[in-house]
Amino acid sequence: MITIEYSDLELLIVRIRETSGFDFSGYARPSLLRRASRYLTNKSLDLSGLLFHIEQGGKEVYDLIQELTVNYSEMFRDPDFFIALRSEVFSYLESYPAIRVWVAGCASGEEAFSMAVLLREAGFSDKSLIYATDLNNKVLSAAREGVFTLSNVKTFSENYLLAAGRYSFSDYYHVAYDKAFISPELRKNIVFSLHDLTGDGVFNEFQLVSCRNVMIYFTVEQRQRVFRLLYNSLSIFGFLCLGKRETLRYSGVEENFRIIDKKLNIYQKIK
C-alpha cells in the first residue's frame, strides 16, 4: 500500500491544475488523499513516478482525475430513502403540472434511473423530466448507455424490493450479451448533461434536487458555495435530498429549509 502525505497532495493538486486545468482545491483533502493513494497503489507507482508522468504530458493525469472524481453508486441505494420520498414528498409533487428533478452528481446514472422508476410508478412520467448531471464525461456516456453488469442488476433488484417497488424490477431492463440494458422508456425521461457543481451555475428551477453523497467530497468552503447553488436552483417548497451521513450543518442555508425526514436527510425549501 502506498500512502502519500497531505503536503504531497497539495503538490499533486497544483501539478494537476497546471497540466489539465482541473482544479481540486475545493475538494475535501481526506477523501482525495485516500483516492490518490489508492490510485498509486493500484498502478504500482510512487508519487515521484506519477509526477514525472504528469510532467511528461502522459495520460496518467486523466486517469487520475477519473479516479479522484468517480463515485460509487447503485440503483435504489438506501431503499428506505425511496420509501420516504414516495410517502413524504410525492404528495406535494402531485399538485404540480410539471415536475423537474435534478440529480446533481449522477455518476453512471443509477440515482437518475431510480428516480425515473419512482416517478413512473407514481404516475408522474408524463409530466416529469429528470436532469442528471456530472462533471465526468466518461461516466456520463456510461449513464446515457444505461448498461450494467448482471451482478449490478442483482443488487439493484434486491434494493428495489426493499424500496417497496410496485412491479418486478425486470420490467425495467432487458438482458443481452450478458449485460443489462435499462429500458428506453425510463431513459426518455432523463436528460444527461455535463455540469460541474464547483464551476457552473443555475440552469433551471427544480421541485426536487437529489445530491446524495456528493457534498462529502468538497471542502467546507466549497460545500457552502454548492449549497447556495442548489438552494438557488430549487423552487419555493422544493425538496433537497442529501446522503445518509450528511447534514445541512455549516451549509450556510440551514435557515431556509425545514426538515422533512431527519434520518434520511430530506429537506424542504421554505424561504
Next chain:
Amino acid sequence: MKSASDASLRLVLIGGSSGSFTIFEDILKMLTGPLSFSMIFVLHRGKKSSASLPDLFKSKTQVPMKEPYHLEPIETNHIYFAFPDYHLLIGPDRHFYYDCSGKDFFSRPSIDATFISAAVSGIPVKAAMLFSGSSADGASGMKLLEEKGFPTYVQDPAFAESRRMPDEALAICDRHQVLRKKNYLKEINDILFY
C-alpha cells in the same frame, strides 16, 4: 464555521471483522469512567445491517457512543462507530469525513481507510488494535501507524476466531505487540488507562 476542535485530542483505534464482535463488547464493558481519549471502532458490516451499534451496545458503557455525521468534530470521551457502506476518515482538522470510493478487501467501511487517515492526520494515536477477521484489511493501516511511531497491538492469531486478519498484519510488520490470550482484556485495560 466549524466548531472548535479539541487540540489535546488522542485517538484509540480498534478494528476487527468476523469474530470480533464479542471482543468489542468486552472492551466497551471496561470503559466505566470518562475517557481521556476518543475511541473509534471499525467493524466490518454489511450495507444492509441497519442496527445502530450505539443502540446495540448501550447497556455496555455510560460513555457517549455515536455513528458520526460527515464533518462532525471528534471529541474526547466519545466512542464512535463506522457506518455501513461508507469509509470513515479522520481529518487533520479533527473532524470526521466520509468517503464512498471503492471497497478495500470487499469491505466498506474498511479498517485501512480509517487507520491510514488517522496515521497521516497528525493527531496522536494512543493505541491502535486489530482483532479477529477473515481478510487482510487493516494490515496496511497498522503498519503505517507503527512506522509513525504509534503503539500498535494485534490479537494473537492463535486465539483469534478468524486468524487471517491478525496474521496478515504481523506478516507485513513484525513490530506490532501481540495481545496474548490469557488476560488480554486486562492487557487492553492497562494500555488504555495507564
